Amino acid sequence: MRAALGATAVLVVAACSAIPTQGAVQKGDARVSEGDPVVVVAEGPAPDADPVSIVEGFLLAGSAGLSGDFVDFVAAREFLTPDARSSWDPLGSVVVASATQVQRTSDTQVTVEVQVAGKVDADGRYTEASADGRESVTFDMVQDSRQQWRIGGTPKGLILSRGAFTSRFRAAQLYFLSPDSQVLVPETRWYPSRNLPTSVVKGLLSGPSPWLRDAVRTAVPGGVQLKPEAVTVDADGVAEVDLDPARTVQTADRGLLLAQLQQSLQLPQVRSVVVRAGATGVPLDGATSLPTPAVGDPVMIQGDALVSLVNGALQPVAGVGSLAGLDARSPARSADGSVQVLLSGTDRLMLAPTATAPGRVLISGAGLAAPSVDRRGWVWTATGGSVLAVTPAGTQVTLTAPWLAGRSVKALAVARDGTRVAVVSDGADGLAIDVAGVVRDASGAPQQLSTPVRAGASVADAHQVVWADPVTLGVLGGTGGPSTLRLVPVGGQSEPLPDVADAASIASGVGERSMLVATHAGELLRYDGRTWVPVQGATGVHDPAYPG
Incomplete structure (x- = not known):
């Protein structure tokens, strides 16, 4: 691909005072923020540029439109005809490209062959592409009255290289509420780095994505808007959010509304958040403190015992009896330890035995998936294409999930907030990793799974x-x-971790440094951020699992 026309990269360096070379060292109160990025300044089309050069220049100018102080696509629109300028929606979609090739395919058409890594829609939702994802994008070319080539027909949106996307966009979490308003639930969106706080607040006010909508709630009243339509962040990192209509905002659950806004605006450039009902209103206060779901110590099986890794050492789990004769595997427990379950062989899900009582079978079925326990005490598993949930008392439900018809569930895991479940399944179209919302009734019992979002394509x-x-x-x-x-x-985009040649099972608390791998040889490894290192003294173990 030839170099694009008319663009130069300019490194913008923030002005700073001179560095002192003498005197005592002073303690400062500096706030660490993201550094100023490289700004690409794009020019319009060069005179008499051929169609391929026009398309190449347009692609580069589109990327440059996201790199300045403001999102600005003036230069990119110069490559378009007047009609195309008015119809082109640069942020209507973004194709993230691993590689591109531009070629003239007819007298009046230029085609860009794209190796697609992923796509971002107008609302910031990132969908990863399959490993062989490819797309052809055709640009219709016309000559104007001066015989200069311009783009007359262009797909909406941008095509960005992975490097450009990484530098121009940021992942942000929009926080909604669990149905019982006890836990904040994140949803990832990708927005341009410029004006990020504004995009985050607008996204939060618009509500959760369809796949999550019936599994969560929000304290944002219907019809509330950001007025003026921007979040201002001053030099001290104070973000000011003015919401209208003021009367509607004042009648909302103030504590939960503030909790959602403050958590969603946990961004590098924001130190604190001021929210007003109306531009002239008094700042709202009294955000509700919502705890993060607890994560305890991991458990695993060693010989005939259920053991826990506490401060780097293995010790028996209190209250759990011998597992002898059970062919025990895949333990799971609630965060408070009140629910302890495991698989007995591959076809029985049972409560773990205690010192005084044998284990009790909760579910029998062929090829049961390793169980997961949600924060309400429901135990989840699957057999065939059915997802099942059961209480320790034996109340069982089969969750409605039409999208699993004709598929076989290989694995599942319920998020610790209890509102989402990840499902790995096989079907005629191959492997799928899906994440669905958990829809519950008024008592908190799970009833159905929403139409999912695909992850890890x-x-x-x-x-x-x-x-x-x-x-x-x-x-x-x-x-x-x-x-x-x-x-x-x-x-988002999947990333490989260092492989473990004979890995048998994995576990994770919160963050990659909490991850554990058990090998087929019974060795336990932990991830240190770069590689896997042995956990001293942890031998002869299998199936580690954190609570959840």
Whole structure:
């Protein structure tokens, strides 16, 4: 691909005072923020440029439109005809490209062949593409009255290289509420780095995505808007959010509304948040403090015992009896330890035995998936294409999930907030990693799974899934071959972790440094951010699991 026309990269360096060279060292109160990025300044089309050069210049100018102090596509529109300028929606969609090739395919058409990594829609939702994802984008070319080539027909949106996308866009979490208003639930969106706080607030006011909508609630009243339509952030990092209509805002659950806004605006450039009902209103205060779902110590099976890794050492789990004769595997427990379950073989889900009582079977079925326990005490598993949930008392439900028809569930994991479940399944179209909202009745009993969002489309094999953090999955693959480990964001690009040749199972608390791998040889490894290192003294173990 030839170099695009008429663009130069300018490194913008913030002005700063001279560095002192003498005197005592002074303690400062500096706030660390994101550095100023490289700004690409694009010019319009060069005289007599050929169609390929026009398209190349347009692509580069589109990328440059996101790099200045403001989102500005004036230069990019110069490559378009007047009609195309008025119809082009640059942020209507973004194609994230691993590679592109531009070629003239007819006298009046230029085609861009794109190796697609992912796509972002107008609302900031990122969808990863499959490993072989490709797309052809055709530009219709016309000559104006001066015989200069311009683009007369262009698809909406932008095509950005992965590098340009990474530098121009940022992932942000929009926080909604669990149905009982006890937990904040994140949803990842991708917005231009410029004016990020404004995009975040507008996204939050618009509500959750369809797949999550019936599993959460929001304290934002209907019809509330950002007025003026921008969040201002001053030099001290104070973000000011003015919401209208003032009367509607004043009648909202103020504490929960502020909790959602403050958590969603946890951004590098924001230190504190001021929210007003109306531009002249008094700042609202009294945000509700909502705890993060607890994550305790991991458990695993060693011999005939259920043990826990506490401060780097293994110790028996209190209250759990011997597992002898159970063919015990895949333990799971609630955060408070009141619910302890495991699989007995591959076809029985049971409560763990105690010192005084044997284990009790909760569900029997062929090829049960490793269980997961939600924060309400429901135990989840699957058999075939059915997802099941059961209480320790034995009340069982089969969740409605039409999208699993004709598929076989290989693994599942409920998020610790209890509103989302990750499901790995096989079907005629191959492997799928889906994340669905959990729809519950008034008592909190799970009833159905929403139509899901696809994650990890580039992942070819998976047989175990865990929540690595509130918005990222950890996935173990390698059925019939070398094991593979990946981090799979729910709304982002999957990334490989260093492989462990004989990995048998994985576990994760919050963050990749909490991740554990058990090998087929019974060794336990932990991730230190770069590689996997042995956990001293942890031998002869299998199936580690954090609460949840």
